[in-house]
Amino acid sequence: MKTLLNISVAALILAGGAYLYAEDDYEEHEHRSSSVVAKPMTKQDKTTMALYQKECGACHIAYQPEFLPKRSWDKTMNTLDSHFGTNASLDPADHKTIQNYLATHASRNDRMTGMGGEIAMRISETPNFKREHREVAQKMVTQAEVKSFANCAACHTKAASGSYREREIRIPNYGSWE
Ligand code: HEC
Numbered sequence: 001m002k003t004l005l006n007i008s009v010a011a012l013i014l015a016g017g018a019y020l021y022a023e024d025d026y027e028e029h030e031h032r033s034s035s036v037v038a039k040p041m042t043k044q045d046k047t048t049m050a051l052y053q054k055e056c057g058a059c060h061i062a063y064q065p066e067f068l069p070k071r072s073w074d075k076t077m078n079t080l081d082s083h084f085g086t087n088a089s090l091d092p093a094d095h096k097t098i099q100n101y102l103a104t105h106a107s108r109n110d111r112m113t114g115m116g117g118e119i120a121m122r123i124s125e126t127p128n129f130k131r132e133h134r135e136v137a138q139k140m141v142t143q144a145e146v147k148s149f150a151n152c153a154a155c156h157t158k159a160a161s162g163s164y165r166e167r168e169i170r171i172p173n174y175g176s177w178e
């Protein structure tokens with residue numbers, strides 16, 4: 001099981017996918033990773049990823065689409081002109097490409113959805129995220145070097161490349177987690 005997990009993780013990262021929750025790596029991931037191995041990224045996929053990184057990675061990391069379900073991404077994409085106090089609007093062609101990209105890679109897992117049937121706009125508000133971070137003290141998050149849970153890369157040194165392994169965590173002023 002462990003080996004299988006590691007292989008699928010490596011494949012996901014190579015393919016530009018994400019290594020997300022380890023402990024309960026649900027079936028969906030294994031299915032996805034096997035199809036990823038069989039089907040490498042096309043040139044078109046790479047262009048789309050680069051566009052996503054550029055447009056949605058300018059103010060924070062380009063969050064991996066696997067962290068939210070399609071309806072969350074749709075809501076985000078439909079409200080970009082008032083995006084967490086900023087305007088993140090895109091031209092129509094890029095908007096369409098990115099919305100499709102997010103929909104294609106979105107989570108199909110219910111635990112990625114918001115609490116109480118709400119459409120989660122934040123990864124950090126999903127039940128899965130809260131459960132994984134329940135032991136992270138508030139003061140580690142609110143400190144100036146981090147500011148909020150949205151700043152994944154402040155603690156997860158390889159977040160931008162889609163890797164969230166525990167050994168890669170460095171919390172500013174607190175150090176590694178292990
Ligand atoms: C002009 C800057 C800017 C751009 C461009 C931008 N965002 Fe954001 N985004 C923000 C800010 C500011 C926040 C709130 C950060 C915080 O709470 O600390 C945010 C938060 C988010 C969050 C919630 C993170 C969490 O879990 O708390 C998601 C999801 C998100 N953005 C997706 C996107 C997507 C998708 C795009 C591209 C279409 C994008 N953003 C482009 C500024 C931007």
Ligand code: HEC
Pocket residue numbers: 019020021022023067123124132133134135136140141146148149150151152153154155156164165166169171177
């Ligand atoms: C203040 C530092 C901090 C921030 C900011 C943060 N995390 Fe974490 N994250 C942690 C710590 C610490 C753990 C390990 C918790 C544990 O094992 O109890 C963790 C665990 C995880 C895990 C599980 C890893 C595994 O091996 O199971 C994932 C996935 C994850 N975080 C994603 C994110 C994402 C996505 C964001 C941004 C939206 C984020 N984190 C923001 C500190 C942070």
